Amino acid sequence: MASQQPARPAAPAPRPTRRSEKSRRAIYDAALALVVEAGYPRTTIEGIAARAGVGKQTIYRWWPSKAEVLMEAFLDLAGHPPRDAAQEPSAIPDTGDLAADLKAVLRATVDELKDPRFDAPSRALAAEGLVDEALGRQYVAKLLEPSLQLYVQRLRSAQEAGDLRPDLDPRIALELFVSPLAQRWLQHTGPITYAYTDTLVDYALYGLAPRSR
């Protein structure tokens, strides 16, 4: 996993490779568990350290704030889906069938959103991001936007292949099928199923208005 620590030109941050892997794992697990149990505002570096069985200076040496610890814990979580621990976050497949590729990745997202190990901490962090704008922007910049950019890449290649209207903005286009799933998950506005995400892809690609044939 890439380090998310900001570069410090004068005194470079310690490399993650120098961290004890066992401590790092214990710290991530403690941070994710605490944010679920106590909520973000009551999660502290001290609490994470106590639960992880490390000194709090160990945490401060590697991360400047609890927000940074949690962001890295989430990046780690998102990079290791429980169904396939070897899987890395990567580009959306391009089989040449745009609808099929989007449906496949959204079905995988449905699985992830329904997994309690992902759902509970993600929800706690997202909730705090709604009212703590600085945290929210960090959440978006580090966790959400990079995954949305994978859709941008796939939609751009679809434009090159002539499968997508050449004049549209991929960054907006992806929201037609990604945001409805996000809202149903976050706000419990409706059930989340494969049939639902398949339908979103079909509606978005082919439009709600009738096509003249």
Place this chain on the structure above:
Amino acid sequence: MASQQPARPAAPAPRPTRRSEKSRRAIYDAALALVVEAGYPRTTIEGIAARAGVGKQTIYRWWPSKAEVLMEAFLDLAGHPPRDAAQEPSAIPDTGDLAADLKAVLRATVDELKDPRFDAPSRALAAEGLVDEALGRQYVAKLLEPSLQLYVQRLRSAQEAGDLRPDLDPRIALELFVSPLAQRWLQHTGPITYAYTDTLVDYALYGLAPRSR
């Protein structure tokens, strides 16, 4: 404003008309202000009463919980847009031009989402609804879903007029342009402008894939 209290067959709830309008207004204002300043968990009936200058029994007589007070305060807020105090929440206009009607109502929503009087309390309540599932479901049932049903009605009449594919589910279709705006607002994932919501409507109605002409 219609009462949102659940019907109690044995002992009907007091009618809103019996409430002192001045006290009701003071209680709504206090509840909205407190949820912004202190957050939902630290907002109490006692705090609302103190700020509104009423006894807490006055509040308990009319509302069973702080959640109910806040829901009614929001319904009142949503029913009185600041730009036109006489406007009531109502059906989406049907001028016969579906794209124009949807763009107009989404532009009005952009105005509302950018109004601090609406934004701050709505955001606080939505954030708590993410982690407090009972509150979240109440928020959706009383505040969100009724406004989404106005889109369902407009989309159904568009289906009857032949402006929308007859086979599609209006409740899912509306999410293609409503959810992206909701996510940008809630999570600060991108700017909210008229041009953006106009684009969402065009993309949703006419599809992302090229149309054969």
